Amino acid sequence: MLQVRDLTLAHGDLKVVERLSLSFRNGELTALVGPNGAGKSTLLRALFGDHRASSGEILLDGERLTPASHRAWQSAISYMPQENRGRMGLSAMETVLLGSLGRLTLHVPEDELRRAAIALDQFGLAEISHRSLDELSGGQKQLVFFAQALLRDPRVMLLDEPVSALDLRHQHLLMDDVRRLCRERSMITVVVLHDLNLAVRFADRLVMLCPDMTCVDGTPAQVLDQALLGRVYGVDTRVSLDEDGHPWVQVRGATR
Amino acid sequence: MTNPAVDLVIAMHRRIERRRMVALLGLLLLLGGLMVLDIATGPALLPISDVLATLAGPAEADMTLRAIVWDLRLPMALMALTVGVALGTSGATMQTLLDNPLASPYTLGLAAAAGFGAALCIQNGGWGLNPSFIVPFCAFVMACLAAATIYGVGNIRGMGTDTMVLAGIALLFMFHSLQSLLQFRATPEVGQQIVFWLFGSLAKATWTSVQITALACLIAVPLLMREAWKMTALRLGEQRARALGVNIVWLRFVTIALISFMTATAISFVGTIGFIGLVAPHLSRLLVGEDQRFLLPLSGLVGALLLSAASVISKILMPGVLVPVGIVTAVVGVPFFMHLILSRRRLAL
Numbered sequence: 281m282l283q284v285r286d287l288t289l290a291h292g293d294l295k296v297v298e299r300l301s302l303s304f305r306n307g308e309l310t311a312l313v314g315p316n317g318a319g320k321s322t323l324l325r326a327l328f329g330d331h332r333a334s335s336g337e338i339l340l341d342g343e344r345l346t347p348a349s350h351r352a353w354q355s356a357i358s359y360m361p362q363e364n365r366g367r368m369g370l371s372a373m374e375t376v377l378l379g380s381l382g383r384l385t386l387h388v389p390e391d392e393l394r395r396a397a398i399a400l401d402q403f404g405l406a407e408i409s410h411r412s413l414d415e416l417s418g419g420q421k422q423l424v425f426f427a428q429a430l431l432r433d434p435r436v437m438l439l440d441e442p443v444s445a446l447d448l449r450h451q452h453l454l455m456d457d458v459r460r461l462c463r464e465r466s467m468i469t470v471v472v473l474h475d476l477n478l479a480v481r482f483a484d485r486l487v488m489l490c491p492d493m494t495c496v497d498g499t500p501a502q503v504l505d506q507a508l509l510g511r512v513y514g515v516d517t518r519v520s521l522d523e524d525g526h527p528w529v530q531v532r533g534a535t536r
Numbered sequence: 537m538t539n540p541a542v543d544l545v546i547a548m549h550r551r552i553e554r555r556r557m558v559a560l561l562g563l564l565l566l567l568g569g570l571m572v573l574d575i576a577t578g579p580a581l582l583p584i585s586d587v588l589a590t591l592a593g594p595a596e597a598d599m600t601l602r603a604i605v606w607d608l609r610l611p612m613a614l615m616a617l618t619v620g621v622a623l624g625t626s627g628a629t630m631q632t633l634l635d636n637p638l639a640s641p642y643t644l645g646l647a648a649a650a651g652f653g654a655a656l657c658i659q660n661g662g663w664g665l666n667p668s669f670i671v672p673f674c675a676f677v678m679a680c681l682a683a684a685t686i687y688g689v690g691n692i693r694g695m696g697t698d699t700m701v702l703a704g705i706a707l708l709f710m711f712h713s714l715q716s717l718l719q720f721r722a723t724p725e726v727g728q729q730i731v732f733w734l735f736g737s738l739a740k741a742t743w744t745s746v747q748i749t750a751l752a753c754l755i756a757v758p759l760l761m762r763e764a765w766k767m768t769a770l771r772l773g774e775q776r777a778r779a780l781g782v783n784i785v786w787l788r789f790v791t792i793a794l795i796s797f798m799t800a801t802a803i804s805f806v807g808t809i810g811f812i813g814l815v816a817p818h819l820s821r822l823l824v825g826e827d828q829r830f831l832l833p834l835s836g837l838v839g840a841l842l843l844s845a846a847s848v849i850s851k852i853l854m855p856g857v858l859v860p861v862g863i864v865t866a867v868v869g870v871p872f873f874m875h876l877i878l879s880r881r882r883l884a885l
Contacts, residue, residue, distance in 0.1 A: 330778060330779075358779070359779040360779065361773075361779060368773075369821070369825055370771055370826050370827070373545065374826075378780055384765045390546075393549055393550075394546060397545035398539070400545060401542050406541040406544065406545050410548050410549070425776075428780075432780075
C-alpha cells in the first residue's frame, strides 16, 4: 500500500498540492485527473521521490520515504515521465534493456538479453526490436517505454499521461495492458489521464486534483458529478450513463 | 521454453554487437597503419619496411634510423594517438552529458583556458621554473579551473545542461580575450613564444609527456567505460534516466572530473587542437549509434585517427616545413564539419 499523509508540494513559493492524504492499494488502478496545473505530474514525481515534499510524508508498505531510503524506494517504483525529447537514436531493444540498468555490464549477460527480448515479444515488438525509437510510431514508442518500466519488476507503477499522444486504438491497447499487468502482478498503479471517459473505462478509482487544492476521491460514478466538473474544469458538461452503466461525460463547451 | 521470436531478437542483438566490435577492431588496424605512415613521413622520408624493422628491433637498427624513429617520430606519433583518444572520448562524453551536439573540449573553453594558462606562464618567464614543466602545469590548472567553473555554474542553476554549455562558451570568449590582452602587452619575442604554443603542435612531444598523457587516458577511459550504460540511459532524456535510477548529479560530477583531467593533461602538452573533440563523436555516432559502450571507445579511436591523419598531412603540406598540427585539424576540419551539418539536415528532413 502506498500512502500519502498531509502532503504539501510546491514549486518554489507556489503551492500546487496542500495537505493531501490518499492511499493506493495493490492491484488497484487509480486514474489521476484534473485540469492543467493542478499538480498531477508533481504529485507523481513526489511519489517517485523525485520531487521533495514541503511537508507531510509518503509511505510504501509502512516504510517512510526519507533521503536514506531514497535509493531503495526508487528501485521499487517504475515511473514513466511524459514524452519530453525530440530525437532518440537508441533502438527499442537497447531502450528496454536499460530497464535493468543496475545489472548491465559491458558484456550484457545472456539472461538480461532474454528478459528484454521476452518483454518486447510480449508487446508484439519483436519485429521492430532493432529499429531506433525515432523510426517508431508514438504508440510503439510508448509500448517500448512501458516494457522498459515493467522490466524493473516494480511494486508501484506511475504513468504520466501515457496515452495523450496516441490514437484511439493505441490508447485502448496500452490501457488494456496497463490494467492487465496491474492485476496480474498486483501492482499499485497510478495513471495520469486527461480523457475522463477513458479513465472511467479503465480505472477502479478516480482521484481528481482541483485547482483550489482540494481533492475528490472515489469511484468514477462518485467523482464525475456534473456540477463538480463544471466548477473544477470550467466546462459545461452532461454526465449520463452509457449502455454498460458507466458514467459518460459529454463536454458541451467551456464556460466563460 | 524456447520462443523463436525471442531467440531471434537475442541473436540480432548479438550480431549488432559483433558488427560494432568489428568496426572498432577495423579502425584499430587502420590506426596502426596510419601511425606507421606517420612515423615514415617527415623531412627524411623513410621506407615503411625500415620503419617496421626499426620498431621491431631497435637494437639491430642503424643509429640514425633509430634516432629518427625512436627519439623523434615515435613520441610524436604516440602523442597524436593519446591526444586524439583524450579529445575524442571527452568530446563524446560531453555531448552525451550535456545533451548538446556542439559540446567539445574546444567549444566549452577548456582549450582556451589552457592557452591562457600557458600564455600567462610564458609572459612571466615561468617564474624562473623549468618551462617544460611549468607551462603545461599552468595550462592544466587553468583548464581544470574552467571545467570546475562550468560544473559549478550548472550546479547553481539547478544543473541545467544548456546553462553549462552557455557558461562554457562564455568562458571560451573570456579566455580568448584575456590571452589576447597578454599577447597585446607582450614583447615581440614573448608574443612569438605564446603564438607558437597556441598553434597546437605535436613537435613538443617527449617520451615523458607521452607517458603522462597515456597514463591520464589509461586512468580516465576505463573509469568512463564503467559509466557507459548510465550515459546511454541519459540519451533518453534526463527525466527518463532518473526514472531508471541514474544519479545524474553524481554521474555528471564523476564524468566531468575524469574528462577534465584527461583533456587538460592532453592539451597542456600539445596546445590548442580544435575540431577533433567535436567531429570524432559525430562520426562515431554515424557508425555505431548511441550505445555508449561502443561510442566512447570508438570516438577515442576516431579522434586518434583524425589526429594521426592531420599529423601526416601537416608534414607533407609544405615540404620541409612542419606546419603545426592544430592549424591542419581546423583547416581540414571545417569543410568536414560543414558536410556533416548539411548531410544531417538532409537526414532530418
